[in-house]
Amino acid sequence: MLHGIIDIGSSTVRMAVYDIRGGDIEMLLKKKHVVGLAAYVKDGVMTQAGIDKAVEILKEFTGFLQCFHITRVAAFTTAALRNAKNSREAVAEIERRTGLAIRVITGDEEATFDFIGATHAFGHEDGLLVDIGGGSTELVAFAGGKILQKVSLPLGATDFHARFSDDVLPTLAECRRMEEEAGRILADIDRYVTDAKKTAPESTVSFNTLHADALAGIGGTFKSGLALYNAVYDMPAENLTIDARALPELIRRFTSDRDLPQDDVILLMRAVPDRLPTILPGLTIAHVVCRHFGATRITYSDSGVREGYIYSEIIGE
Template structure:
């Protein structure tokens, strides 16, 4: 049966259509709008403009689903709407105007779905999983394919860009401010103080963009999904605005992360702090995450 999954994230709003049969599923198509929903939150309140953008995109997705008679539709939202003080009112208005029921998943649920989706096809039974989103960062440690610790931290690439970056790309001093908040927030996650993992399984746009930018800068194959953590600081220092950008650097940035130019460096700052904290040498990007985890747990598993 055809299912539509709508993921209303802090940075992007996505629709993916899956063919789900028994315990198996296949992604047939996906649509994505880079909205930056978290940037519409002012003083903790989701502004009417953000609600309007969400409604506009969901109505577009609804037309597509209706055209192909896809009636099995699940929509959920993460940090941007979850953390807004007017979350209930904002979500209620979007539901009323679109006719689409939206589930606000908690940070704990998001971390669980991330884990299920990303690790379902991995060979490693134990490890460390991280999802750096636009408005939050989920961290999961697991052993024997079971979650040991999980948390959702209120730091994300878009949130940092909005809070600290005055232009398109940050200055080194702005990076220093971001490092300070990331280190304080991650350091307060007591369950992870003694975690040490050589490799991180990374999901989400920051890690996808990091691999693409790393491949472009270090002349690696475009399909490569592994990143040495020591390269993260090089990526950050290359694209801060203090020394100016060469044409070659601009081409690399626009070619590899055109939709994440404003958020990639803030996201990499968080990634760098995490890699240092956990003494990780490698990051492997997984293309499966919260949507796939939702399918396994909420659709196939029921």
């Protein structure tokens, strides 16, 4: 059976078509628009321009699906619309103008879907999963194939670029301010866990005392960060691991107040053409997360929230 899955994120709006047969899924194609919906939020309110942009893209996607008579369509949205003060009104208008039913998933649900999707791909029994999105960052600590603790933090690459940077690429000083803000939030991480209601109240796991040598990274920030890392350090395309200790130098190399050599400009544009404004904010958040948990490496997986949604909500695992 063909299913269309639409993910309205804070950085990108994506549509993927899957062939779902029993418990097996195959992604046949995907389309995306790098929109940066989080940047359309002003004073906590999703602007009309942001709503109109979302509608424009969703109409394109639904038109494509209708052309191929794909009627099984699930759409969900994450931090940009979830956290807006006018979330309910904005989503209702988008639904009315597109004909889509849009589910606003909570940060807790997003972390769970991330975990389900990634662990199907990784097969790891223990670890710490991280998804740095445009408007939020989800962390999931797990062991024995089960979630020990999860949290959604107000750390996002698109949001950070909108708040701290005045140009396409941030300056080193702007990256430092992002680093300070991310460090402040991570230092108070257990408060966000409490607010999100602990997955296992009897668990003694605390993110503030958790140590992880390696992180499992999913989502666009880690995908683009890996592409840039592989290009800079001349790694093979099949490499899926980032040495976290290289992140500070990688960030400094591409800040806007450095006189970038043309070779570096070419390298950056080839590696992450769609994520130029958000790559350094995303890597800055990744660096702070790695530092907080003592991680020295990050392994990337291409499966995440969409696949987790399918396994949980469509297949019913």
